[in-house]
Amino acid sequence: MRRFRTRWAFLLFAIAPFVAANVRAELPPEPDWAAEVFGYGWLASIRADLDAGPVETTLDVGISDILERLTWVASAGFEVRHQAILFQMDGMGIQVQDSVGGPGRTATFAPLGGAFGGTQVMVGPAAVRIRSTLVVGEAALGYRALSVPLSEWFGSLPADDPRRFRLDLLGGARYWYARTKARLSIPPATLRIGGTPIPPGTVGSIVSQKFGDTRIPGGLLIRGSQDVFTTTTSWIDSIIGFRVGVDVSDSVSLALRADIGGFGFGDSSDFSWQVVPSVDWRVTDHWSLDLAYRALGVDKGHVSNAVLYGFVLGIGYRF
Numbered sequence: 001m002r003r004f005r006t007r008w009a010f011l012l013f014a015i016a017p018f019v020a021a022n023v024r025a026e027l028p029p030e031p032d033w034a035a036e037v038f039g040y041g042w043l044a045s046i047r048a049d050l051d052a053g054p055v056e057t058t059l060d061v062g063i064s065d066i067l068e069r070l071t072w073v074a075s076a077g078f079e080v081r082h083q084a085i086l087f088q089m090d091g092m093g094i095q096v097q098d099s100v101g102g103p104g105r106t107a108t109f110a111p112l113g114g115a116f117g118g119t120q121v122m123v124g125p126a127a128v129r130i131r132s133t134l135v136v137g138e139a140a141l142g143y144r145a146l147s148v149p150l151s152e153w154f155g156s157l158p159a160d161d162p163r164r165f166r167l168d169l170l171g172g173a174r175y176w177y178a179r180t181k182a183r184l185s186i187p188p189a190t191l192r193i194g195g196t197p198i199p200p201g202t203v204g205s206i207v208s209q210k211f212g213d214t215r216i217p218g219g220l221l222i223r224g225s226q227d228v229f230t231t232t233t234s235w236i237d238s239i240i241g242f243r244v245g246v247d248v249s250d251s252v253s254l255a256l257r258a259d260i261g262g263f264g265f266g267d268s269s270d271f272s273w274q275v276v277p278s279v280d281w282r283v284t285d286h287w288s289l290d291l292a293y294r295a296l297g298v299d300k301g302h303v304s305n306a307v308l309y310g311f312v313l314g315i316g317y318r319f
Helices: 002-024 218-223
Strands: 033-042 045-052 055-061 070-082 085-102 105-109 119-123 126-149 164-185 190-193 196-198 209-211 214-216 228-247 252-261 271-282 287-300 303-318
Touching: 033 287, 045 126, 045 164, 045 228, 055 085, 055 126, 055 164, 070 126, 085 209, 085 214, 105 209, 126 214, 126 228, 164 252, 164 303, 214 218, 228 271, 228 287, 271 303
Parallel strands: none
Antiparallel strands: 033 070, 033 303, 045 055, 045 303, 055 214, 070 085, 085 126, 105 119, 119 190, 126 164, 164 228, 190 196, 209 214, 228 252, 252 271, 271 287, 287 303
């Protein structure tokens, strides 16, 4: 599947310039220069499998409780185009925290390495405070392969109708920084013999146990833990993609951006992807409002099966 996606993307990059060469020569050009800076708010729902030291947990924060668990969020970017060449940069960061864990339970305890057979031991309850920070920055170089007046395709439109269809091909890199911090609160396990609780200490072992969406190693459960574990990782993915846009009126346009990346090259992710449909409303000659839905996913080591998704509200200034 990964090989199919990669071949499809390279095929798109290969044929689009030839299609564009046959169309653009007959069209009135767009302005040579265009530039825009923008900021946006993205209160994304987050679902990810995370590791913090020996602790494995699933973070699942929906849109209904994101404000309660959000620590901070920031996002901004810019884009500049000269004729058919464009360059864009975009960055966002978000930090959320969540309480996970579960009530106590019994587990099989093997004293002295199992020499006397299995015994039941009470482990937990486990309270885990997760704080997850994600920063994503991307830079892409693009080529405007098509910029077609809609009047070329629809004869019913007047020849001077300013509305256009556009296709941009994009290639670049996306930087990821992920930090997961887990603060544990687990009492030592207790072994009852004749109704009397006895701390098992470090003698014997149990397998890891899952409390809700969090898996905790047996060693931590036996001796108890008030520890803090932190895992920090960063990497860069190469990305390829496209953006299509169409003007539906003099002031409103629709767009769709999609890209894929990673591909397991070097230290990159196994796979990453992004889809962003949007509606842009040009309020004045310079100011615009943008409503979008952004879904961004990645699968990489300590941050696997991760998806951020939700509505985006942005404001831009065009020069």
